[in-house]
Amino acid sequence: MVNPLSPEVLADPVTLTRALVDIESVSLDEQRIADCVEQVLAEVPWLSTQRFGNTVMARTDLGRTQRVVLAGHLDTVPLADNFPSRVDGNLIYGCGTSDMKSGLAHALHLAVTVDAPRYDVTYLFYEAEEIDSRFNGLRLVAQAHPQWLAADFAVLHEPTYGVVEAGCQGTLRAMVTTAGRRAHSARSWRGVNAIHAAGEVLRRLGDYRPRDVTIDGCHYREGLNAVRINGGVAGNVIPDECAVEVNFRFAPDRDDQQAQAHVHEVFAGFDVEIVDCAGGALPGLDSAPAREFLAAVGEPPVAKLGWTDVARFAALGIPALNFGPGDPNLAHARDEHVEVDKIRQGAEMLRRWLVPA
Known part of the structure; x- marks a missing residue:
């Protein structure tokens, strides 16, 4: 299989978003996208990579005093005549553009381009978020490999339109x-x-x-x-x-x-x-990585009105928040799309947070 996630694609989060969207990954059909992501991460010298089902984990072990998690789900809802992706001016259309392959592009782009982050980082790309929770890859990892989730802080790349949505209902x-x-x-x-x-x-x-x-x-x-x-x-x-x-x-x-x-x-x-x-998740904004993340974003957080997997981190005592370039109001829509500018701005914010000044 030729992996569409080439080095040239991985270098640009916008191009990478399109490439991820163009790998069909409706819930319970994530093997191909997981294969592609695993292959990419396994070749990065500063990462160690493991897989559980169609959930892929990669992590740095640089001896930093704190560890953060960047997490996102690989699956999408069923297609609705919105595959493959297409571009119209500043917009990329396609299934999963907002929820949440543009967010996945952020995490994957950073994983392969940031070799010396200020924290040790665990990158989690997990399966089956959009369906019954018994299939949820993050839940299954928490049961089978809880050490994969151990961290001081987590960012879940749910669509938030570029603002920080803290905790969840x-x-x-x-x-x-x-x-x-x-x-x-x-x-x-x-x-x-x-x-x-x-x-x-x-x-x-x-x-x-x-x-x-x-x-x-x-x-x-x-x-x-x-x-x-x-x-x-x-x-x-x-x-x-x-x-x-x-x-x-x-x-x-x-x-x-x-x-x-x-x-x-x-x-x-x-x-x-x-x-x-x-249960929901409290905002959890007191940790040092959270404060530094908010400083990098430069905007005050708002409440997450809805339930997300940040609650799974909160249940483990790990403060977590939601941050992604997509508009949550477009998630699952037939005309789902994401703004190119939001992808670039979000990638720059995340890099400011992860890369020491």
Whole structure:
């Protein structure tokens, strides 16, 4: 196989972005891109490289007093008539341009061009972020090779449009169920309509006032919303069960247990089943590498409104933040694209941070 990631391509993060986009890597089909990345990193004399599944890790061991991680996922969502890449002026279009192959290009470009960073660096290129978490390469590495993640600070190259998005929200899904008694709709008074009973659940959601929370200068907005309703038996039957699925996005000052307790409190009197919960991550801006990173970027951080894999680092006690050139509002879109200028600016910022003055 001819590797499209040639030295000339690797030298330019913009050209490298296009080359990475043009390697199809929909979730669970990352072998080719992982092969290409592994081959490149294995040839770099200042890096030691290992692989686990389709996750590739490369690291320096220069004896620095601190270690940082640069991490990004190799996979994309399914193609949507947006492959291969194309260029239109200052824009590169294609699947994964924003989320997150332009960010991957930053990490890979730095890995092969910065031979003496101020910190020891671990570069992680992992699989299956866009699908069910049981496939997530970062989660699997944390279980099988936790030493790969050991660090004082981490940067996750999620799209942030060139600003620092610190920490992340937690997310919880719950099923709030109402019960009734089934009957023929022609004799509805003999039954109890569970869908009607769900009106109280919706009323509580409508009356709910979410918190705004400021942590380390970052403003996190919570939200509790119905995202799906299931109920009904047939067109002539009074339903005896209705389930309202709710999603709670919570600030990282709540842990999982506190978030679950809050949802149970809001829906007191109803049957509440927590079906999924992933805690958030505090901003973690106190470490020296984080402060130096913010100085290199030159802009104040903002809160990450959403859940990202920085939470996996936070669970290991590693402060982490999100930084990438793509616009998160374009992630997964048919017209997904990234600005060339943002790629270049982000690469320069990261180099200022990693390379001693």
